[in-house]
Amino acid sequence: MEENSVNIQDIREVLRQFILTEFLPGESSNNLQDDTPLRTSGVLDSMATLKLVSFVESRFGIEVEAHEAGIENFDRIADIATLVTAKQTG
Amino acid sequence: MSEAKVASLVHYLERSASRFPDRFAVVGPDDRALTYSELNAAAGRVAAFLASRRVSPGDRAGLLVPKSVEAVAAIWGIMKARAAYVPIDWKTPAERARSILTDCDTRAVFVHASALETVTGCEPPRATIVVLGAAPGAVLPEGAVRWEEAVANEFPDLPAAVRTRDELAYILYTSGSTGKPKGVMLSHGNALSFVDWCSEVFEPNEEDRFSNHAPFHFDLSVLDLYVSIKHGASVHLIDDETGKNPKQLAAFAERRRITIWYSTPSILHLMTSLGNLRQGDYSHLRTVLFAGEVFPVKHLRELKRIWSKPVCYNLYGPTETNVCTYSRIPETVPEERADPYPIGWACSHCQALVLDTDNRPAGPGAEGVLYIAGESVFQGYWNRPVEEQKAFLTIDGARWYCTGDVVVEDPEHGFIYIGRRDRMVKRRGYRIELDDIECALYRHPRIREAAVVSATANGEVRIGAYLSVAEDPKPGILEMKMFCAKQLPSYMNPDLFTFVGALPRTSTNKVDYTTLMKQLQGNH
Numbered sequence: 001m002e003e004n005s006v007n008i009q010d011i012r013e014v015l016r017q018f019i020l021t022e023f024l025p026g027e028s029s030n031n032l033q034d035d036t037p038l039r040t041s042g043v044l045d046s047m048a049t050l051k052l053v054s055f056v057e058s059r060f061g062i063e064v065e066a067h068e069a070g071i072e073n074f075d076r077i078a079d080i081a082t083l084v085t086a087k088q089t090g
Numbered sequence: 091m092s093e094a095k096v097a098s099l100v101h102y103l104e105r106s107a108s109r110f111p112d113r114f115a116v117v118g119p120d121d122r123a124l125t126y127s128e129l130n131a132a133a134g135r136v137a138a139f140l141a142s143r144r145v146s147p148g149d150r151a152g153l154l155v156p157k158s159v160e161a162v163a164a165i166w167g168i169m170k171a172r173a174a175y176v177p178i179d180w181k182t183p184a185e186r187a188r189s190i191l192t193d194c195d196t197r198a199v200f201v202h203a204s205a206l207e208t209v210t211g212c213e214p215p216r217a218t219i220v221v222l223g224a225a226p227g228a229v230l231p232e233g234a235v236r237w238e239e240a241v242a243n244e245f246p247d248l249p250a251a252v253r254t255r256d257e258l259a260y261i262l263y264t265s266g267s268t269g270k271p272k273g274v275m276l277s278h279g280n281a282l283s284f285v286d287w288c289s290e291v292f293e294p295n296e297e298d299r300f301s302n303h304a305p306f307h308f309d310l311s312v313l314d315l316y317v318s319i320k321h322g323a324s325v326h327l328i329d330d331e332t333g334k335n336p337k338q339l340a341a342f343a344e345r346r347r348i349t350i351w352y353s354t355p356s357i358l359h360l361m362t363s364l365g366n367l368r369q370g371d372y373s374h375l376r377t378v379l380f381a382g383e384v385f386p387v388k389h390l391r392e393l394k395r396i397w398s399k400p401v402c403y404n405l406y407g408p409t410e411t412n413v414c415t416y417s418r419i420p421e422t423v424p425e426e427r428a429d430p431y432p433i434g435w436a437c438s439h440c441q442a443l444v445l446d447t448d449n450r451p452a453g454p455g456a457e458g459v460l461y462i463a464g465e466s467v468f469q470g471y472w473n474r475p476v477e478e479q480k481a482f483l484t485i486d487g488a489r490w491y492c493t494g495d496v497v498v499e500d501p502e503h504g505f506i507y508i509g510r511r512d513r514m515v516k517r518r519g520y521r522i523e524l525d526d527i528e529c530a531l532y533r534h535p536r537i538r539e540a541a542v543v544s545a546t547a548n549g550e551v552r553i554g555a556y557l558s559v560a561e562d563p564k565p566g567i568l569e570m571k572m573f574c575a576k577q578l579p580s581y582m583n584p585d586l587f588t589f590v591g592a593l594p595r596t597s598t599n600k601v602d603y604t605t606l607m608k609q610l611q612g613n614h
Contacts, residue, residue, distance in 0.1 A: 023571075023585075024567045024568055024571065025567070025586060026567050026586075026587065026588065026589075027566055027567035027568055028566070031566045031567075031568050031569075032568060036568065041571075041572045041575060042571070042572060042574070042575020042576065042580060042583065043568060043571045043572055043575065045580035045581070045583065046334040046580070047334070047518070050334070050335075050336075050360075050364075054364070066335055066337065066338055
């Protein structure tokens, strides 16, 4: 791994804080786990996902294609972080 | 040019099928298309099947399917059988879908394979189930028929004379005040009066290509589906996923060379802000229609800057009347304008009246509630005589529908929309009764009290839920969000959950909504 690439755990933290502030104000960060389902559970609807995708794009300087914004990559914090890492190193 | 009144929407399909048999009538999200003769034939086969299953004139048939050319053929087939279609969001929670199917006692249901359990779990069971999108070889439950088998038989067109304008065409379910959705009954005459008004104002022709963004359970779809067919034009269906994706929507409108676009302002705003519209070729687009909510003028100005050529109209009307007032947006939106454009004057098929709290005409410049009479006004609420009676005011023998919307008449520009009188709010074009959300929250075993309020900031409606519990520990926000997602459509899921020791009360021990609203407004 390169010296300046962001650690995957840091990415997860950034995502967690954004989701908590934006969509779950008042929730404690312990309850939002890396593997908490977000889309399939209805916590994030399509509008919220759109916001999350554009945040991810601008925050991590990557481009997310429409077909990549489905539940395979955007249902859990862990999956989003994996996608971001893959995009940054790829 | 005026023409004799026809009795049924079906007449327009059959007329276009004989005038333009080889033109495309409907194009699906997957690019599959049906010509007018194919659509008319497919609809005839659906009607034949329904008749063979003893679906009679006046019966209801449910529809829980994603958009496709088959879904449109099913709608026309149901109407050819002189039954009314009841469109339901195929992704809505099963409980809600079932309560609608049971409420209007559907005799047949067209359902996508992925939502089959919703329908089979109904008590009593729905008589006939037609399954779309079933995998080859999939085993279907008893009483269910594959679409492909259902449409195998031919059916002659019913003679036009047997149809009448007061037969129900469709029932659209909207949020109800008792926590149960209520069915708005609309007749062929209701729909036709609106469709014919559209002909007058928008002057469509067979070269037009209509977008269909709204889902079929949303009354905006009535314009897309029927005005297009009346004139031999084509209607282009947009599926759920594309419908929420600004770049895909922009690409869709360009690729299909849409000439008449109709959607809520939210969607148009999404496209102007994130759809890269400037890079596309929209030279075919001549008319842009929006309805369902207020278009913040800032966002409308952005739209007009990019799409300067097409003529824009602001259409207004609840499901109960369809569009009843409208205004044409000027070519340029002045920089200094901050107020949204008026909803305008009554359409030619409607009359409008503004009454004050004593039911006296409010007069120009004064706030009052908007009442609508005329041919497009709905027949009533399915099985809800009490609410139906409350919805109307009879003046000199004429029925006036109370919209519950507060407006002010501006003698120069028509009616100016002020807001909802009661606790209904609109979000993303959907009407939401805040009490419905409270009802859902009360179903949570640990919730003692629930009060739901809304606040608007920067043109966005936010919903806040205030809750108290019988005893600690309190459920988490995440848990509440997931709980609501199981009970309610996503547009009704609150944005904010706040736990309080006890809800604030007024002196008469009613929930103090005013205080909660202020709190929510301050929470931005």
